[in-house]
Amino acid sequence: MYPITLKIEGKPCVVVGGGKIAFHKIGPLLEAKAVVTVVSPEIIPEIEYLYLDGKINVLQKEVQDDDYKNAFLIIAATNSPEVNAEIYDKTKDTKLINVVTDSEIGNFHIPATFTRGRLQISVATGGASPLLAQKIRDELKEKYDDTYEDYLEFLYEVRMKIKQSLLSKEEKQELYKEAIDEKYKHSIKERNQFLMHLGC
Ligand SMILES: C[C@@]1(CC(=O)O)c2cc3[nH]c(cc4nc(cc5[nH]c(cc(n2)[C@H]1CCC(=O)O)[C@@](C)(CC(=O)O)[C@@H]5CCC(=O)O)C(CC(=O)O)=C4CCC(=O)O)c(CCC(=O)O)c3CC(=O)O
Ligand SMILES: NC(=O)C1=CN([C@@H]2O[C@H](COP(=O)(O)OP(=O)(O)OC[C@H]3O[C@@H](n4cnc5c(N)ncnc54)[C@H](O)[C@@H]3O)[C@@H](O)[C@H]2O)C=CC1
Numbered sequence: 001m002y003p004i005t006l007k008i009e010g011k012p013c014v015v016v017g018g019g020k021i022a023f024h025k026i027g028p029l030l031e032a033k034a035v036v037t038v039v040s041p042e043i044i045p046e047i048e049y050l051y052l053d054g055k056i057n058v059l060q061k062e063v064q065d066d067d068y069k070n071a072f073l074i075i076a077a078t079n080s081p082e083v084n085a086e087i088y089d090k091t092k093d094t095k096l097i098n099v100v101t102d103s104e105i106g107n108f109h110i111p112a113t114f115t116r117g118r119l120q121i122s123v124a125t126g127g128a129s130p131l132l133a134q135k136i137r138d139e140l141k142e143k144y145d146d147t148y149e150d151y152l153e154f155l156y157e158v159r160m161k162i163k164q165s166l167l168s169k170e171e172k173q174e175l176y177k178e179a180i181d182e183k184y185k186h187s188i189k190e191r192n193q194f195l196m197h198l199g200c
Pocket of ligand 1: 024101108111126
């Protein structure tokens with residue numbers, strides 16, 4: 001498995017199936033600002049509310065090839081392993097396709113994730129135990145609490161300033177290293193002094 005983070009803002013994403021697993025997978029797609037279409041003859045009320053709120057499109061029917069031919073990413077989330085496997089077979093060479101009923105197929109898995117602003121931590125077990133992934137994620141959530149949100153904004157600002165500066169490569173590298181010193185994690189005063197030192 002090859003780990004990446006995807007920019008899917010504005011990209012057409014198709015979720016096949018309208019049950020609770022489909023609903024669970026839709027949330028993170030919407031958070032990433034994807035354009036989501038659900039294809040399913042039946043949908044649970046939670047998905048219907050998203051539709052009524054104008055957050056997603058719904059095609060209330062059994063899936064056909066045409067429904068996902070323009071998709072950037074597909075989640076095959078029906079309760080039929082056969083239907084999901086057929087979608088996989090037809091798309092695996094050219095599209096991102098996740099299959100919720102079989103960890104052996106699909107060309108990507110969805111990891112257990114949490115975000116703290118710009119920090120995103122994901123845990124994957126290659127289909128061995130989604131529950132262990134969930135457990136490790138919850139442990140990391142405590143260590144990387146929401147104070148990381150501001151801290152990451154500070155680091156981002158610092159990095160943009162350093163990148164734009166006319167300093168040498170070596171000097172830049174020294175400053176990148178300095179920026180992740182513990183003291184900036186804990187002290188706003190230290191952060192401001194560092195930013196001032198960078199000329200902000
Ligand atoms: C391969 C993968 C494909 C994919 O979906 O991408 C997949 C496949 C399957 N999951 C199954 C079951 C469960 N999955 C969960 C939970 C999560 N599953 C997630 C990912 C993945 N699940 C991918 C692998 C990721 C990896 O290994 O690291 C998480 C991490 C991410 C997310 O979904 O967001 C999310 C937790 C995160 C969160 O809570 O945020 C629970 C627990 C629960 O429900 O709380 C159970 C019940 C317990 C159990 O069975 O272990 C079954 C059997 C279905 C059946 O029995 O019919 C299959 C099919 C199979 O294994 O073949
Ligand atoms: N990957 C994961 O994280 C997990 C996966 N699962 C698996 O996910 C599957 C789906 O779970 P639920 O959402 O709870 O099932 P569900 O039974 O509530 O929903 C299935 C949905 O698929 C739709 N569907 C069936 N045939 C279709 C077709 N030909 N075209 C379009 N839509 C179709 C149905 O209308 C229904 O909306 C389960 O069978 C289970 O094996 C279960 C737990 C976790």
